[in-house]
Amino acid sequence: MQWSATKALVVEDIKVDCVILLRMLRKLNCETTVAQNGKEAVDLFLEGNTFDIVFFDKDMPLMTGPEAVTKIRSMGATEVKMVGVSADFGGMEAFMRAGADMFVPKPMKLETLDSMLQEIIGKKNMSCQTKCSS
Template sequence: MDFKTQGSSLKVLVIEDCEFQSWVLLAKLRRFSCQTTRAKNGREAVDLYLEGKKFDIILCDKEMPIMKGPEAIVKIRSMGSTMGSTEVKIVGMSADSNATEEFMSVGADMFVPKPMDFEVLEAIIKEVINKKNNGVV
C-alpha cells in the first residue's frame, strides 16, 4: 500500500529518550514512507517547533529527562495554528497504562500503550492521510 499523500510523505516527530524504543518506532514509520525526526526529550521537540518545523503526527513518550511528554504537548499546543501545532495529531505513548488521562488532559488526541502495535500505527497514519486528502487538516 502506498502511504504517500499528494506526492509527499507524512512528517512524523518521535519524542522518545530511549534509543532502542526510538529505533524500533522510526523503523516502523519508514515502512510507511514517513519522513521522521527524533527528539530525545520534550525540550528538543518544543525547540523544533520554535525553529519553524511542522509535523503531521507527533508520537510522544511520557517520562523523559529535561521535559516530560505532557509538558511538551502543552507548550506545542499553546503555540497555535501559526506554528502548525493545532492541526498536528499528537499521540501519547507510555508503558504506564494509567497515563491516558494525563495525556488527554493536556491536548493529546489519543493514547497508546508501549510498545506500539504496528496495526495501531498503521491506523493512525491512514487517518491522517485521509484527513489531508480530504482537506480537513
C-alpha cells in the same frame, strides 16, 4: 497533485523504543525526525518545523511528553496529531489532560500505527482536494 510523505516526529529518550518506532514509521513511508526529550520537540516547533503526527514518550529528562504537548498546543499547533505513548498506566490521563489527541500503550503495534497514519493521509488528501479544486 503533489504527494508528500507523512512527517512524523518521535519524542523518545530510550534508544531501543525510538529505533523500533522509527523502523515501523519508515516501513509505512513516513519522513521521520527524532527529539530526545520534550524540550527538543518544543524547540523544533519554535524553529518553524511542521509535522503531521508527533509521538511522545511520557517520562523524559528536561521536559515530559505531557508538558511538551501542553506547550506545543499553546503555541497554536492545532492541526498536528499528538499521540502519547507510554508503558505507564497513568500515562493516558496525563496525556489527555495535556491536550493529546490519543494515547497508545507501549509496545505499539504496526497495525495501530498504520491506521493512525491512514487517517492523517485521508485528511491531507481531503484538504488538498479542497484547496486544489477551489
